[in-house]
Amino acid sequence: MTVLDASTSSHRASSAPDDLLSLPVWTDADVAAADLPIIDSQLVSVGGGLGSFALVDLLRIAGVETERLRVLGPTHWPDDSYRYLCESSGLSADDRLRSGRRIDNIWGFPSYALQSAWQERDVKALLRRQPTAGQVNQGIRREAERIGWSAVHAPGSVRVLRRREGGGFYSLLEGVGGALAYRSEFVHLAVGYPALRFLPQLREFRAHFGDNHRFVQVYEPHEHVYRTLVTRPGTVMVRGVDVAAARVLQRLLEDRDTYDAQTRIVHLFSDAADRARFLREWKRLLEPGLSEGWYVAQEGQLVEVLPDVDGRLLARGQDAAGGRLKLGADFVIDATGLDGDVSGHELLSDLMSVSGAVHGPLGRLSVSQRFEVVGTRNGTGRIYASGPIAISELGSADSFGGLVGAAWTICDELAQQGFCDRIGLGRSVAQWMRWLRGRAL
Numbered sequence: 001m002t003v004l005d006a007s008t009s010s011h012r013a014s015s016a017p018d019d020l021l022s023l024p025v026w027t028d029a030d031v032a033a034a035d036l037p038i039i040d041s042q043l044v045s046v047g048g049g050l051g052s053f054a055l056v057d058l059l060r061i062a063g064v065e066t067e068r069l070r071v072l073g074p075t076h077w078p079d080d081s082y083r084y085l086c087e088s089s090g091l092s093a094d095d096r097l098r099s100g101r102r103i104d105n106i107w108g109f110p111s112y113a114l115q116s117a118w119q120e121r122d123v124k125a126l127l128r129r130q131p132t133a134g135q136v137n138q139g140i141r142r143e144a145e146r147i148g149w150s151a152v153h154a155p156g157s158v159r160v161l162r163r164r165e166g167g168g169f170y171s172l173l174e175g176v177g178g179a180l181a182y183r184s185e186f187v188h189l190a191v192g193y194p195a196l197r198f199l200p201q202l203r204e205f206r207a208h209f210g211d212n213h214r215f216v217q218v219y220e221p222h223e224h225v226y227r228t229l230v231t232r233p234g235t236v237m238v239r240g241v242d243v244a245a246a247r248v249l250q251r252l253l254e255d256r257d258t259y260d261a262q263t264r265i266v267h268l269f270s271d272a273a274d275r276a277r278f279l280r281e282w283k284r285l286l287e288p289g290l291s292e293g294w295y296v297a298q299e300g301q302l303v304e305v306l307p308d309v310d311g312r313l314l315a316r317g318q319d320a321a322g323g324r325l326k327l328g329a330d331f332v333i334d335a336t337g338l339d340g341d342v343s344g345h346e347l348l349s350d351l352m353s354v355s356g357a358v359h360g361p362l363g364r365l366s367v368s369q370r371f372e373v374v375g376t377r378n379g380t381g382r383i384y385a386s387g388p389i390a391i392s393e394l395g396s397a398d399s400f401g402g403l404v405g406a407a408w409t410i411c412d413e414l415a416q417q418g419f420c421d422r423i424g425l426g427r428s429v430a431q432w433m434r435w436l437r438g439r440a441l
């Protein structure tokens with residue numbers, strides 16, 4: 001394949017012309033006629049967040065040269081998006097995360113706890129199995145630099161992905177310098193949570209009462225809720241069952257412990273199975289509140305939130321038995337906001353309407369157990385997807401461990417296609433030694 005150097009084109013169009021965008025399959029001549037510079041890279045990973053990082057880390061360690069890889073995404077470092085979501089949900093660099101699986105070390109050894117014990121010369125650190133958010137970010141940065149992330153990263157957003165006539169794909173990248181067409185045999189998609197979702201009840205409440213203060217979405221600034229609750233007793237209603245909801249609870253509990261906040265928490269679950277799973281997974285976190293009665297796990301559907309006569313908020317809906325539900329609260333925090341439905345994502349919805357990808361359960365992209373996007377194969381070309389956008393019969397892999405596991409499977413698939421070598425024992429040991437010494441690849 002030829003490479004047209006993007007830097008030689010001084011006046012690049014900001015996007016592709018409409019007649020090219022309307023074509024389901026692009027020929028090389030179509031792209032050249034549209035005056036789009038073509039960049040060849042055998043594999044592109046679209047997203048540039050933690051999912052891209054997990055795969056690129058593994059491929060680089062397997063010996064794939066930077067020239068054969070490109071990461072297309074808007075943020076510079078792979079942890080930028082994750083860090084933003086953590087900070088928005090109130091998680092600071094010193095807060096501990098839920099999982100101890102390393103994402104910056106494909107071997108998972110040494111664990112964060114062992115590393116801390118070694119660095120601090122303190123065996124007690126071995127008991128702290130979960131890392132802090134800061135520790136995770138630092139590790140990702142260090143590893144990203146070591147594997148030459150800056151050399152493979154191309155800034156911008158991918159607008160569409162098209163089958164290329166003859167095999168493989170085109171990814172149309174739009175960035176500050178204009179549009180570029182990346183021509184590749186393999187594409188990996190890891191574009192994170194498709195959209196932040198504002199609940200209809202939240203939108204209605206704001207439209208009617210103009211109050212952005214007491215009913216908030218977890219990914220918008222809501223520090224004032226915690227600050228208020230440490231100064232006076234109050235009730236907060238929390239909705240959601242994912243990691244963001246757990247973060248909110250963790251923060252409320254810490255404020256109870258640290259500042260003696262007298263906060264009562266009403267956690268509303270719309271589904272009995274979700275309630276049971278959440279209480280099981282976060283048992284240790286929730287046990288004190290359950291036994292002392294200041295944490296209530298309520299099942300029911302929220303219909304509306306209104307200002308109450310006593311100046312507080314009134315959440316109205318239906319309880320699990322179909323009866324009326326009325327809950328009073330000073331604040332409502334909605335932590336259901338990370339919408340997994342890929343229809344809300346321009347690139348993915350286009351992939352489904354034009355290139356044969358299909359919806360799986362929960363509105364996600366259907367992938368095989370080997371993480372290949374169902375219905376998109378083109379000659380030797382394959383599209384893979386990981387992270388919250390993708391779902392297979394085995395479920396979704398939306399965690400550090402899940403992303404690393406997906407990366408191993410995809411790497412294995414790519415080895416079968418002849419793209420890279422499998423990481424054998426000798427290479428694995430040699431590469432682990434390099435990782436330990438921080439030696440660049």
Ligand SMILES: Cc1cc2nc3c(=O)[nH]c(=O)nc-3n(C[C@H](O)[C@H](O)[C@H](O)COP(=O)(O)OP(=O)(O)OC[C@H]3O[C@@H](n4cnc5c(N)ncnc54)[C@H](O)[C@@H]3O)c2cc1C
Pocket residue numbers: 046047048049050051052072073074075078081082085086089097098099156157158159190191192193243244247338347386387388389397398399400401403
């Ligand atoms: C608050 C929070 C805390 C979490 N804590 C933990 C934890 O403690 N342990 C754990 O195991 N997991 C945790 N998770 C889950 C974990 O972070 C996710 O599984 C992971 O970030 C998903 O990686 P990703 O690459 O799919 O998405 P991201 O890391 O979000 O990266 C996706 C990137 O794709 C970019 N993008 C979107 N559209 C396009 C496009 N069209 N073109 C190019 N780029 C695009 C986005 O801008 C973003 O930069 C947490 C998640 C959240 C939200």
